[in-house]
Amino acid sequence: MSRDPAPPAAGSGRADATATAPASPAGPTADFWQQRFASGRTPWDRGEVNPALEPLIARGAFPAGALVLVPGCGAGHEVARLAAAGCRVLAVDYAPGAVALTRERLVHEGLRAQVIEADLLEWTPPAPLDAIWDQACLCALHPDRWIAYATRLAHWTSPGGLLVLLAVQAEREGRRQGFIEGPPYHCDANAMRALFPSTAWKWPKPPYESRAHRSGFAELQLLLTRAG
């Protein structure tokens, strides 16, 4: 986990903003994640399919034939489960270790999915998506990149399409002083509402399901439907 200083205060002026602009995008890189896979330090990995997925498959949220994106697929447990449900799965991750693990899992289980090594902030899907399963992907991106990512998800999703956003609740003490800490970066419900506005996404009423994770952080389950 890293701690970045808060951005300069509003009103600091264009010259200051230019002087402090980072040379490269903030937050973890593909190399950072690849190191984690190479060294086996993957505390986010349950070692099994997220139990949140099964009830959603059972109630028809991921019908056979649906084009489903799993961004930041990691070791691919959910990719395999969705493929087994008959979905046409696009699994994207920019860490080669994650891509290899997901491909191995699919081969081992005799399943098919398209596993793509790419940066989600550069890649584009080949067709509009019926559903997205975002499990600890948004929280893996520095908040500086959230608007770009959320905008892409909105463009990619068909009207009526489903976004399952497992928003990691990673509140830490430093947040009160404006430190941006992560990954995982805290996915506050208010921030999620701003990123996925109700003009573009239908939000069910709270309370939302929250599931503890062995890492100590909880996942808030947001089921958003793309407005038509």
Ligand SMILES: C[S@@+](CC[C@H](N)C(=O)[O-])C[C@H]1O[C@@H](n2cnc3c(N)ncnc32)[C@H](O)[C@@H]1O
């Ligand atoms: C915290 S892990 C979660 C992995 C998996 N979804 C899970 O829950 O087990 C975040 C994953 O997102 C990938 N990732 C982060 N930023 C990415 C980006 N810009 N493009 C593609 N993959 C990215 C990382 O390589 C890593 O596999």
